[in-house]
Every structure is written in structure tokens, then in C-alpha cells.
Amino acid sequence: MLTPAENALLTQTNAGTPMGEVFRRFWVPAMLPSELPRADSDPVRLRLLGEDLVAFRDTTGAIGVIQNNCPHRGASLFFGRNEEQGLRCVYHGWKFDVDGKCVDMPNEPAESDFRQKVKATAYPAKEWGGLIWVYMGPKEREPSLPQYPWCLVPNADHTPVAKWMQESNYTQGLEGNLDTSHINFLHRAFDRPINTRLSNSAPMKLIVLQTAFGFVYGAKRQALEDGRYHWRLTTFAYPTFTAIPGPKLGGCFFVIPRDDETSWWFMIRPLVNQNGVPEPDLSARDPYKLLQYGRQVFDPSLTHEPGSWRLARNGGNDYLIDRDMQRRINYTGLPTNRVQDAAVTESMGKVYDRTQEHLGAADTAIIQMRRHLMHLAEALQRGEEPDLAAHPEWFRQAPLEVVSLEEDMPTLWEQHHAAFLHEFAASGASTDAANARA
Ligand code: FES
Ligand SMILES: [Fe+2]
Incomplete structure (x- = not known):
């Protein structure tokens, strides 16, 4: 039997919860490689540890796992267009690479440096042992992949x-x-x-x-x-x-x-x-x-x-x-x-x-x-x-x-x-x- 507090400690894993932080110290399996079958294949919704994300594979085959809501005004990047080295939000055309960097912002003046200031939350993802793994913890603590x-x-x-x-x-x-x-x-x-x-x-x-x-x-x-x-x-x-x-x-x-x-x-x-x-x-x-x-x-x-x-x-x-x-x-x-x-x-x-x-x-x-x-x-x-x-x-x-x-x-x-x-x-x-x- 657990107390209500222990049950909450054990079962809650959203960002900021104690157990959520434990999960965010490890690479966790999140998808099958077949869900992202090829370079520039369709973006896929991914909910993980309570966070809504979108996964895609860029032109080089690298996997991106980024926040679902576009950092501009929140349209879902699931509807994004997966093009040359990034995922473009279809609402106003902002484009993000697998690291969450905004690489294009076509509705802002060309001389603006606003693009430099915007970043989507993005998590590292790797293929390993027949699975796609995601690491959602602090960058400086990213571990090596587990050697199962x-x-x-x-x-x-x-x-x-x-x-x-x-x-x-x-x-x-x-x-x-x-x-x-x-x-x-x-x-x-x-x-x-x-x-x-x-x-x-x-x-x-x-x-x-x-x-x-x-x-x-x-x-x-x-x-x-x-x-x-x-x-x-x-x-x-x-x-x-x-x-x-x-x-x-x-x-x-x-x-x-x-x-x-x-x-x-x-x-x-x-x-x-x-x-x-x-x-x-x-x-x-x-x-x-x-x-x-x-x-x-x-x-x-x-x-x-x-x-x-x-x-x-x-x-x-x-x-x-x-x-x-x-x-x-x-x-x-x-x-x-x-x-x-x-x-x-x-x-x-x-x-x-x-x-x-x-x-x-x-x-x-x-x-x-x-x-x-x-x-x-x-x-x-x-x-x-x-x-x-x-x-x-x-x-x-x-x-x-x-x-x-x-x-x-x-x-x-x-x-x-x-x-x-x-x-x-x-x-x-x-x-x-x-x-x-x-
Ligand atoms: S909401 Fe994505 S570019 Fe505007
Ligand atoms: Fe069983």
C-alpha cells in the first residue's frame, strides 16, 4: 500500500515532477524506425512524458523531435511541410531544423534578426537496437546510449x-x-x-x-x-x-x-x-x-x-x-x-x-x-x-x-x-x- 503522496511520486512523470526528472536522465525508447521510413518522410505526432511533440526525418535522414506547437503562434507542426533540411510551419512559413533552430522566417523583414532569437524545443533522437530513442533531459547531462x-x-x-x-x-x-x-x-x-x-x-x-x-x-x-x-x-x-x-x-x-x-x-x-x-x-x-x-x-x-x-x-x-x-x-x-x-x-x-x-x-x-x-x-x-x-x-x-x-x-x-x-x-x-x- 502506498500513501497518496507516494502514489503521486511514483506515477507522475510530466516535466518538473520528481519521477519525470528521473525519466529525463535516460534515453527512452519512443518510436519504431519504420514510423519515419525515409529522409523527408511525413511528420508524426509523438506524445512522450506528457509532452506533445512532432517527429520527422530531415533530408540527410537525421531525426528531429520538436515541440508540437510552432513557436510563432502555436499551429501544430504536424501539418508542417517537410522540406530541404527542416520542417516548415504551414501557417506563416517559419522553418525549423532537427535541433529546433529557426532557419527561415519569410514573413519578417529580411534585415530582421528575430529569427536568431527564436528556438523550438527539440530533443536529441537516435536509432539504436531497432528503436528510436529520445533524450529529454538537460543538455549538459546527455548520456551515451544504453548498451543493452x-x-x-x-x-x-x-x-x-x-x-x-x-x-x-x-x-x-x-x-x-x-x-x-x-x-x-x-x-x-x-x-x-x-x-x-x-x-x-x-x-x-x-x-x-x-x-x-x-x-x-x-x-x-x-x-x-x-x-x-x-x-x-x-x-x-x-x-x-x-x-x-x-x-x-x-x-x-x-x-x-x-x-x-x-x-x-x-x-x-x-x-x-x-x-x-x-x-x-x-x-x-x-x-x-x-x-x-x-x-x-x-x-x-x-x-x-x-x-x-x-x-x-x-x-x-x-x-x-x-x-x-x-x-x-x-x-x-x-x-x-x-x-x-x-x-x-x-x-x-x-x-x-x-x-x-x-x-x-x-x-x-x-x-x-x-x-x-x-x-x-x-x-x-x-x-x-x-x-x-x-x-x-x-x-x-x-x-x-x-x-x-x-x-x-x-x-x-x-x-x-x-x-x-x-x-x-x-x-x-x-x-x-x-x-x-x-
Ligand atoms: S504559427 Fe507557425 S509560422 Fe506562424
Ligand atoms: Fe502477463
Whole structure:
């Protein structure tokens, strides 16, 4: 349970809020490169951390992310004309480059230096690991790009990534990603045996270990007959990245605030496995199948607003729940994990009132995540910058699923982490961030 003040601290991320400042110390994923497919392609609306922005790609292919409202008199630059090295407001013709500099002001006298005095808010944006990242913090603190392992492999640009919008505060989705115990309920299909790997019928111990990048959350299940334990270690990196163990690094998710009531989701299938070995790119075969992302779940033609990234099944249509399916087929009457997760976490309300909740032992990782994020926000208010932002190499990590005789979580993690880093370096993955495309 949180107090009203803690709930506000955790959930509010607009400019000037303590948690908003935390997000503004990191590069955050914001778009897919395919949304800006080529030089001078159409401008795209982008709402991020409560700010209305417009993204475009200039004539050289560089990405600009600038304020939505034209600095002259506020017309939306979404309607702008993307021409030779800049975006021109169609109202009176002011033109801005990717850095927000006003490069033309045709309705003012030629001798006027007014143009020099006007600047649009613009944020740096880069392509990296199959995503477009944006940094919205102080210029002098701009960090290097985070060295998530999948961003460093030779085929990083082809990393399969799915994106969608969820209609609730970022914390609700994030908490679902850190919550093992829902899997055999929410995601249960009656014709599938209970997943004994994840089953709550086996006594389970949850252990949380603080790390340089955030924390690792380990679930240890009872010893098998031969005395070994079944371990699942999920990693969490600030501000909101979770990597859930499974084949091919399992599920890697970012949940990024769009504003306080909606969030952007990015689901990534890294082209590197939990042992640090790069994997081939199979996305060309069928990226949606690869992401188990069926037509019924997300189909741009079914969304209410094109480009909104709203799930076709959403709160407005009760996710098209099928009560007969719920009786006979699965718990929810909803297809796929994505819809099931969205339905329950959105149904809490846009910003859940955490003064009303009752947390149990199964919620340990959620409690830790909140504490860590709130500590980060409070420390930043005192002027203590997050160390992680200055250490992009600390993002190199991977979750783990293993059956092992090891009883001690810190030992298991350290061995896995060291072996992962060693193998990853030996595999020939790039070791610097120089290949980021600005
Ligand atoms: S409002 Fe954009 S140029 Fe006037
Ligand atoms: Fe889930």
C-alpha cells in the first residue's frame, strides 16, 4: 500500500515532477524506425512524458523531435511541410531544423534578426537496437546510449520490436511484468497443463538483489528429486526495462509514460540469447508471428484512430470478451497474453489508487521496484544523479532460467552475469556505441 503522496511520486512523470526528472536522465525508447521510413518522410505526432511533440526525418535522414506547437503562434507542426533540411510551419512559413533552430522566417523583414532569437524545443533522437530513442533531459547531462546487449550485435537494426499503446499509467503494466504469480491464472488455458515451471503449487521463494543497473528478482522453486532448484531470474534496469527469462531472452519490455494516463509499450526479441551468444535474424519470415502478435490483437485498420497504436481489443469494447470461451477454453475469455495483461491492468483505472491495495508475499518484486524508483526520484531531488546514466556499459545483462544445485541467489547471479559478459565479448559483438545512427 502506498500513501497518496507516494502514489503521486511514483506515477507522475510530466516535466518538473520528481519521477519525470528521473525519466529525463535516460534515453527512452519512443518510436519504431519504420514510423519515419525515409529522409523527408511525413511528420508524426509523438506524445512522450506528457509532452506533445512532432517527429520527422530531415533530408540527410537525421531525426528531429520538436515541440508540437510552432513557436510563432502555436499551429501544430504536424501539418508542417517537410522540406530541404527542416520542417516548415504551414501557417506563416517559419522553418525549423532537427535541433529546433529557426532557419527561415519569410514573413519578417529580411534585415530582421528575430529569427536568431527564436528556438523550438527539440530533443536529441537516435536509432539504436531497432528503436528510436529520445533524450529529454538537460543538455549538459546527455548520456551515451544504453548498451543493452541486443543493441550491440551486428544485426541490431533488425531486432524484432512490437509497439502498442496502453491506456493506463506506466506503473500498472510494469508491475504486471514483475509479477510471476499471475501467469497460471490470467494466462491459463484449460487444455494446457499448469506450467509447473511457474506453478504456485510448488513452494517458491522470491529474492531481490540490487545491482548496478537496477535489480534482479529471483524465483527459486523447490528442489527437484535430484536436489536441484529451478531458478528464474528476471532483470530490471532503470527506468522501466524488464527482461523475463525464457527462450531467446524471453520477453524484454519497456513501458514508457506517454503521459500519466497512457503508456508506450515496446516488446523486444533480442538477437542474442541468455548465454551471450548472438542469434540469427528470423524476423524477415514473419515478425508478427515471431512476436505472437495476431491480427485480432493489433491491427492498424481496426484501431479507432490510425496511428494511435491502440489495441484493437480495448477497454472501449470490453476487449471483445467471449464469455463462452471463458467457460470452456481459458480463464479470461480473451485471446493472447497481451490482451489479457492489458485488460486487467487497464481495468484498475487510468491511475490506480494504491492506498486501496493489499500486497502479499507474491508482490515482493513490485514493492522493490516502487522503492527503487522512488529512491531514485528523491535522490535526484537532492541533487544526486543516477549513477547508471553515466555508465552505459552497466546495461549489459541478461535474465536466466536454469535448473541448478546452487542454493544462493547472489552466487548464481554473479556466476551467470560474469559468464554472460565473457561470452558476449568473445562473440564479437560490438563493444562501443559508435554505430548508433543519429
Ligand atoms: S504559427 Fe507557425 S509560422 Fe506562424
Ligand atoms: Fe502477463
